[in-house]
Amino acid sequence: MHSVSPSYAAAELKAHEQRSNHAFADAANSAERAAEIALQDGNFASWWNMTFLQAENLLDAQRFGDCETLAASLITSLEQANLHDQARVHILLAKARQGAGLLEQAAASARAATDLTAGESEVELNIKARQALIAALADGGKLSDAWRESMNLAGVVSDDIEDQLAGKAYWVIGNVAFLCDRVEEGLRYHELAAATFSPAKNLDVWAKFNKASAAMRLAANVADADTLRCIERAELATDVIGGSETDVLLLKRNRAHWSYLAGDAGSAVTLLEEIRATVRSLTPQILGDVCLLLGRSYLAVGDKVAARQSLREAEVHFRTAGAPHRAQQAKEVLLAELGRTTVWSRIGRKLTSFGRH
Known part of the structure; x- marks a missing residue:
């Protein structure tokens, strides 16, 4: 087992602190520095973790092309690695490609991650892969495919799944329902999602959900008191925690x-x-x-x-x-x-x- 050098520990800590403050571009630079130090130390595991963190920050900084290039290089380095890490990179790659408008490639990457996590031991990661697949299909206008995959996702979610993850699954399914003009189903799934999210547990997720739910409701011309509450909650939470x-x-x-x-x-x-x-x-x-x-x-x-x-x-x-x-x-x-x-x-x-x- 490799010991961690002080310079690596400092760069890693800085990357995580910057990420928590939504300074994603700076966090990507710090993670890259930590990865370089780990590589010099011959610590492959730490190099991989920091490179993955760098790619995550590039994604959140909207640098989709850079994220895609880095994620693709990680896949090459993972040919002999475990399926769990391969799936994580494919999900990241799917999100980067979706952000770049490469929707067919995004769907292909997400489908690869879904296939890699088909076993019972990877249910949580499988749900994340299915979410990425549904998002890419929906953005690409393949709404019937997205709805079919949404129903498959609904079948995977169970009482054993952690609340926040289940909530994100319901959130995605609700989005697709709205896009398919299934407004009542959209409202129902978003209500299920809202029941799992709490500002006390994770204010950031709560803010993002309310912002996204408001957008979907508005797109469906649902301009009621609940929609206004979603808008106000998202604005208030973002004022508290900050945002990009x-x-x-x-x-x-x-x-x-x-x-x-x-x-x-x-x-x-x-x-x-x-x-x-x-x-x-x-x-x-x-x-x-x-x-x-x-x-x-x-x-x-x-x-x-x-x-x-x-x-x-x-x-x-x-x-x-x-x-x-x-x-x-x-x-x-x-x-x-x-x-x-x-x-x-x-x-x-x-x-x-x-x-x-």
């Missing part, structure tokens, strides 16, 4: 969506334009969502020129994200608006012509 720039922007997007559904499209436009100005912090998928909602908000306030521009941007972002079904959605909203404009211009021409006779 992306977290703050997503909270702002939820507020904008709420304003739009509540009939205050002007406020929605203001918030969404603030988000759009921070392009570097957001994935193409999220930018597509922002621009689609912005286009609808501009239509609601009567600015058709700005609406068309936003909807065209949404289509481009969705295609970049590898989400053609969402790109088509943006295009349909745009075409519907162009169609209305064409009809009214024809009516206008006829009325003008009528006036000349």
Whole structure:
């Protein structure tokens, strides 16, 4: 067994502290330093753990390409390693590829992790692999496949599973239900998830769930008191624990969506334009969502020129994200608006012509 050098211990401790403070880019650098020291010391196990930690931080820092490259190199180093660690890397790789818009490759990586964890001894990791698979399928518009996998996941969750993990499974299943227009089932699964999460146990997870649940409810046009409570809980928790720039922007997007559904499209436009100005912090998928909602908000306030521009941007972002079904959605909203404009211009021409006779 290798002894741990003081320089390695300091770098490892620094990486974990920075991660707990959401300084993910700095944590990735510190983990990389710790991995280099471990390699110099001939400590392969510590090198692997720190390299994996580095990749996790790159993922959370939204550096999806860098995370994918590092995770892929870890898979190569793991050819003779245990199935548990292989599956962990495949899950990380799936998430990185999903973030980069490589949705088919993301689904393939998640499916590999699902297959590697099929045994009874790896139930918890299998659930995480299935969650990654469902997320990639849903983002790619393969909703029937995502729903089938969701029902498979529901069958794996049991009373023996730790609460937080079960809650995350219900959370994912609820998301897919909403996407499939199964709104009642979406609400039911999100209520099951909410029952397992507690701000006292894990304030970070509680905040993220409320933020995500609000987004799914709003996407399904569910703008009730429960949705507003989700928004307020997520905002309050993020104020307490802090959050990344992306977290703050997503909270702002939820507020904008709420304003739009509540009939205050002007406020929605203001918030969404603030988000759009921070392009570097957001994935193409999220930018597509922002621009689609912005286009609808501009239509609601009567600015058709700005609406068309936003909807065209949404289509481009969705295609970049590898989400053609969402790109088509943006295009349909745009075409519907162009169609209305064409009809009214024809009516206008006829009325003008009528006036000349």
